[in-house]
Amino acid sequence: MLGLSMRDLRVSFRDLEKPALAVPALDIRPGEKVAVTGPSGSGKTTFINIVTGLERTRHGSVRWSDTELSSLSEARRDRWRSAHVGLVMQEFYLCPGLSALENVLLPGRLSRVRPVAELKAEGLRLLERVEISRPGQPVETMSRGQMQRVAVARALVTRPAIVVADEPTASLDADAGIAVANLLLQLAGEAGTTLIVASHEKRLIERLDRMIRLEAGQVTRDTGALQEMAERDEAF
Numbered sequence: 595m596l597g598l599s600m601r602d603l604r605v606s607f608r609d610l611e612k613p614a615l616a617v618p619a620l621d622i623r624p625g626e627k628v629a630v631t632g633p634s635g636s637g638k639t640t641f642i643n644i645v646t647g648l649e650r651t652r653h654g655s656v657r658w659s660d661t662e663l664s665s666l667s668e669a670r671r672d673r674w675r676s677a678h679v680g681l682v683m684q685e686f687y688l689c690p691g692l693s694a695l696e697n698v699l700l701p702g703r704l705s706r707v708r709p710v711a712e713l714k715a716e717g718l719r720l721l722e723r724v725e726i727s728r729p730g731q732p733v734e735t736m737s738r739g740q741m742q743r744v745a746v747a748r749a750l751v752t753r754p755a756i757v758v759a760d761e762p763t764a765s766l767d768a769d770a771g772i773a774v775a776n777l778l779l780q781l782a783g784e785a786g787t788t789l790i791v792a793s794h795e796k797r798l799i800e801r802l803d804r805m806i807r808l809e810a811g812q813v814t815r816d817t818g819a820l821q822e823m824a825e826r827d828e829a830f
């Protein structure tokens with residue numbers, strides 16, 4: 595399992611006066627389930643992009659166990675991500691024209707981290723878990739809720755150590771959103787993965803171990819940090 599250590603992070607965009615994200619120090623334990631919340635524009639997606647290596651870290655350190663993402667080239671970050679991260683995005687990014695199963699298998703096939711037969715068995719198992727009864731159905735004929743459940747299965751098929759979701763329920767209606775959130779938490783829980791979910795869905799946030807709140811690119815609340823402080827106080 596992998597844990598995150600972030601130090602002196604600062605992400606600035608050209609047209610912005612203040613950094614989009616500034617984090618002096620933040621640690622996430624292996625297997626921890628973390629919600630990243632905050633208003634629109636507070637830096638949630640920037641945080642997700644930095645911890646997954648989608649965005650390059652130019653200032654500060656972002657380390658997952660032994661891997662310092664800021665020192666890796668884009669190609670190496672891509673390779674690291676395929677091997678260790680399952681991603682669920684707000685807009686599912688499924689490939690139209692391909693079936694649910696083909697979509698689920700795609701990232702695993704590209705990264706070749708598992709043998710094809712094993713991958714396919716796992717893909718079918720996961721589709722069953724997310725209640726997609728026709729693995730051969732073309733994704734463009736599915737409801738948005740079904741599409742996001744396919745995306746959840748796809749994120750987990752390589753058994754990644756880290757699962758990251760950016761507003762996975764934001765484009766779904768309430769019922770479909772709850773179904774997706776339940777499955778994400780259940781499957782990530784069973785697999786023991788480190789889970790980071792950006793969301794302002796209260797019912798989803800409440801069910802995670804820890805909440806990190808961002809406002810204007812700064813961490814203004816971190817229930818995990820409070821817990822650590824309490825544990826430290828108890829030790830004295």
Ligand SMILES: Nc1ncnc2c1ncn2[C@@H]1O[C@H](COP(=O)(O)OP(=O)(O)O)[C@@H](O)[C@H]1O
Pocket residue numbers: 607608609610614632633634635636637638639640641
């Ligand atoms: N590529 C970019 N170029 C310039 N500004 C950006 C870029 N991406 C994000 N921002 C800005 O950074 C801030 C944080 O954005 P974002 O991380 O997307 O917030 P959230 O996901 O919480 O809505 C916003 O002010 C946004 O406009």
Ligand SMILES: [Mg+2]
Pocket residue numbers: 638639640761
């Ligand atoms: Mg966002």
